[in-house]
Amino acid sequence: MVVAAPTADPVPAPPRRRRLSSAVVVRAVAAVGAGLLLYVSFPPRTLWWLALPAFALLGALVYRRRARAGFGYGFLFGVGFLLPLLTWIGSLVGPVPWVALVLGESLFVGLGGAGMAYVSRLPAAPIWSAAVWVASEAMRGRVPWGGLPWGRVGFGQPDGPLVHLAALGGEPLLSFVTVLVGLALGELVRRAVERQGNRALAVPLIIGVLAFITGPLSALVPTLSGGPGATVTIAAVQGNVPRLGLDFNSQRRAVLDNHVKETEQLASDVAAGKLAKPDLVIWPENSSDIDPLRNPDAAVQIDRAAQAVGVPILVGAVLQNSDGQTTSNSALVWEPGVGVVERADKRRVQPFGEYMPWRSFFRLFSSYVDRAGYFAPGTGPGVVDMAGTKVGVTICWEVAFDDLVESSVENGAQVLAVPSNNATFGFTQMTFQQMAMSQVRSVEHDRTSIIATTSGVSATIDPDGTVTQSTKQFTPAVLVNRTVLRDTVTLATALGAVPEWVLVALGVGAVGATVVIRRQRSVGKDEDG
Incomplete structure (x- = not known):
């Protein structure tokens, strides 16, 4: 009788999912921290410049991620930002409505994060990502029930050199350029860490510098009429x-x-x-x-x-x-x-x-x-x-x-x-x-x-x-x-909402372009197969 030799127990596979989960936790904490950094940049503090590393970090977190991951990191960024920013609401109505409001508003920030992740594969991605952010702020400032524009990025910049952009394109342009400079900074750091060549480093550097100097230069632009x-x-x-x-x-x-x-x-x-x-x-x-x-x-x-x-x-x-x-x-x-x-x-x-x-619906949850x-x-x-x-x-x-x-x-x-x-x-x-x-x-x-x-x-x-x-x-x-x-x-007065809608169109258009590019590549792969 032939007896089969005992086989060794299979070597357990490395805990890939566990390692991924640990990385996700680290990124989630970083997203909340980036949102907190944006909060600290707001008045009464005059630390306007902290908005730049906040968006540099957010841009790094959503870079080439799936849309759902971008949504998650954007949502956590929103919580880290809005929860401390809106504590005054909690002082009025208590913790439950305050937290509920923050979570609801953070959904819009999450949508912005999803869009930023989606367009991060495009050339000059910081430009399109900043436009996507403005689109998310435009949505948050209008719905539901007229919206809550409190906490738009431009409102944290009254003491910074970019504030003069408000005279050219209102708060939306101010938000756009602030976010753009931060995202360009993050892209520059990422490429430097990856030891990409000077030509690769030049792109985000030029975008960031040109965007930043528009602030002081815009102070020199005269008004259209009157005095x-x-x-x-x-x-x-x-x-x-x-x-x-x-x-x-x-x-x-x-x-x-x-x-x-x-x-x-x-x-x-x-x-x-x-x-x-x-x-x-x-x-x-x-x-x-x-x-x-x-x-x-x-x-x-x-x-x-x-x-x-x-x-x-x-x-x-x-x-x-x-x-x-x-x-x-x-x-x-x-x-x-x-x-x-x-x-x-x-x-x-x-x-x-x-x-x-x-009123009758919300009375079911709170006597407030x-x-x-x-x-x-x-x-x-x-x-x-x-x-x-x-x-x-x-x-x-x-x-x-x-x-x-x-x-x-x-x-x-x-x-x-x-x-x-x-x-x-x-x-x-x-x-x-x-x-x-x-x-x-x-x-x-x-x-x-x-x-x-x-x-x-x-x-x-x-x-x-x-x-x-x-x-x-x-x-x-x-x-x-x-x-x-x-x-x-x-x-800004003459143009009204035009700059905002142009930026919204850029953001939405960039998302649409990404969809088309992905489909074309998918069709190309199928044909090659």
């Missing part, structure tokens, strides 16, 4: 609130009284020669949550302040609409001894705060929906006339929306006013993030911006984006600024 005009003195009143948080809304009369008091103090300082007499005064959003058109006592208080200072006041008021259910978030031009002569209503009301979309308001969006150009000055009004978060600010300027705004109420968000970074948006808007449209908030930070911003005056948080204060009115038209 500086008359000079007016504008005062911004920060009356402060009794205490921070949502509770202040139950103390509406105290908030109104605070702004009346500070305005009367302004009048006293003017009479004493301590301050220049203003031509107009800006009060914050919600400075009168008591409807002065329906409550004579509030009207008397406001008119008392207006008569004391002797000039019109832009009053942020909550008005009850005729339907008896909805309200309007309005800015009223109050003439001394006359009352309201003009008004501008908030045109883009905030979902989940000022109104609740799908019953705290959301019933504000109705207004119409109109967002411009009011105050003592002969055309004032563009964007109320609070409206400053984040390109079309609203552009509409005000196109309809004759000579100066931009941003009445805001940030008291709800306490000492969070929200107010500084919002101020950075106003800095970019000032550059974009060559206008002075006046920010008046209930609790700070109130500020005046020159047309070059420089913050010339600012207040501390949760202290009463008044800013008086000598302002040069302008009717200039920048290239």
Whole structure:
């Protein structure tokens, strides 16, 4: 009988999947870290340059990956960026809605990552990838429920040399070039590590350098028409609130009284020669949550302040609409001894705060929906006339929306006013993030911006984006600024949304080109086979 020799146990295959999983974990952590790096580049810090290595790292992570991997790394990048950026939302509504919002918004960043991975095989990939990023921001800023443009890359660059690009193509161009420089940096490092030749290194180097120098050079581009005009003195009143948080809304009369008091103090300082007499005064959003058109006592208080200072006041008021259910978030031009002569209503009301979309549905998950308001969006150009000055009004978060600010300027705004109420968000970074948006808007449209908030930070911003005056948080204060009115038209104002749509088309077109190229190669392989 023949006995077969015993066979040795097969040598176990190397744990390839485990090694791949470890690599994926490392890349996932790096994606979150890159997003965190982008967050650190945003105000109140002035570390604008950190956005460049953030996108250099993201570009390396999605390079030649499948679209689904690019989506995953982009999504994690979004979480690392938006979770700390939007902590002020958590301070208001709690952790669950905050995290849910971040995860939802990160889906758009994930789509951007997928597109960037897809086009990373094309020549001059940083250009197409940066355009894909702008496309993802355009989508995030529009859907759902009007979008959330908070955290667009350009809004983190008010102190950097690229900010001047906003005057040429608005925030989308600023975002595009910032991302492009970062991606070119990453591509340069990757090729250097791979010891590619000088010719290969030259491509990303040239792209990055040329893109970066467009920032300082764009400051030299003249406006298309118009110029500086008359000079007016504008005062911004920060009356402060009794205490921070949502509770202040139950103390509406105290908030109104605070702004009346500070305005009367302004009048006293003017009479004493301590301050220049203003031509107009800006009060914050919600400075009168008591409807002065329906409550004579509030009207008397406001008119008392207006008569004391002797000039019109832009009053942020909550008005009850005729339907008896909805309200309007309005800015009223109050003439001394006359009352309201003009008004501008908030045109883009905030979902989940000022109104609740799908209220009955979301009530199944949280009782917070019953705290959301019933504000109705207004119409109109967002411009009011105050003592002969055309004032563009964007109320609070409206400053984040390109079309609203552009509409005000196109309809004759000579100066931009941003009445805001940030008291709800306490000492969070929200107010500084919002101020950075106003800095970019000032550059974009060559206008002075006046920010008046209930609790700070109130500020005046020159047309070059420089913050010339600012207040501390949760202290009463008044800013008086000598302002040069302008009717200039920048290239960004003239072009409107055109630069954004061109960049979106480039990004989408690059993805489409990649699809065609892949199919052609696949057909070629089949024919060869």
